[in-house]
Structure formats: C-alpha cells, structure tokens
Amino acid sequence: MVTSGPSTPPPPLIGAGVIVPSTDGRSVLIGRRTTAGEPPTWSLPGGKVDHPGESFEQAAARELAEETGIELPAERMRVLAVLLDHGLGRTRLTAAVLAPPSDAPAHVTEPHACAGWERVPVDALPEPMFYPSAQVLAAWLPDYRAPGGTFRYRVGPIG
Helix, strand or coil, rough: CCCCCCCCCCCCCEEEEEEEEEEECCCEEEECCCCCCCEEEEEEEEECCCCCCHHHHHHHHHHHHHHCCCCCCCHHHHEEEEEEHHHCCEEEEEEECCCCCCCCCCCCCCCCCCEEEEEEECCHHHHCCCCCHHHHHHHHHHCCCCCCEEEEECCCCCC
16 A cells, blocks of 8 residues: 655745836736636736846846836845745745836736736726735735735845
8 A cells, every 4th residue: 555645845936026116106017917727817027036146136127027028227126025925835935026116118028927017006906916916015005905824024224
C-alpha cells in the first residue's frame, strides 16, 4: 500500500504591485487579468522580483514596462508597505510600490495575461480585484477594503 505524505508547498513568491496614479490623482491604472486557470479579475501591473540583485523598486519599474510599455524610473518608485499573505495556495511577499503619476498610454504587451488596461477612478474600483492587488490598493487608499488574511508592514520615510 502506498501512502502519500504531506505535499511540499510551492516556493514563496516575492513581488511588487505597482500603483500608477494619473497626474490629477483621481484615477489609477488597472488591467483586466485573464491568466489561464484563474477566474478573470482586475489587477494592478506587477510581478515577481526575479533578477539577481533587483530591488522592489527596480522590479516594479521593469514589470510596469514589460506589462504596459510605460517606462518610469525606478528611482522615483516608492515602497509604501510590504505585505505577507498565504492566500491563493502559497506564501507571497508583495511590496506595494507607488509609481510617479503618469497619464502615458498603456498597451497590452502580454495578451495571454491581460485583456486591456484602463484608468479607473479611485473611488469606483472594479470587482473582483486580484487578491494581491487588493492588498496593495488597501496599503495606498485608506478607505479601500481588502480581504483579510494579510500581514501589512508599513514602510516609513528614511532619514
């Protein structure tokens, strides 16, 4: 008889969710997430820190450019909080990264994962929101309600 032991959990994910406010501060860039095997949701740009020596800010700038074609300098990105959750079946450490305001047009560069980008009013964010993006938005918007289960570590100014 073969018995199965405890399954090995998937490796943790380390990433950045990027908040790109409009220049007037009234809207934010949100994409229609269409990743295979997942229900459709809305999502911020972002992804894994997967280059050796890459910071959260550098990962945010790289992922934003890769996913939308918008190029903003990593030096102007600011980490608002670090979020730790165990939702969606794995441990995830996500930096909530605020990009400098931009009204640059966003293009779908990964059609297998995104059906389009929109600037949505911050007071009318669509649902359902991708779980990590909801956590990042809650770190930025004081009145935004995100699902529970995430440990939030605010990052304060240095100096």
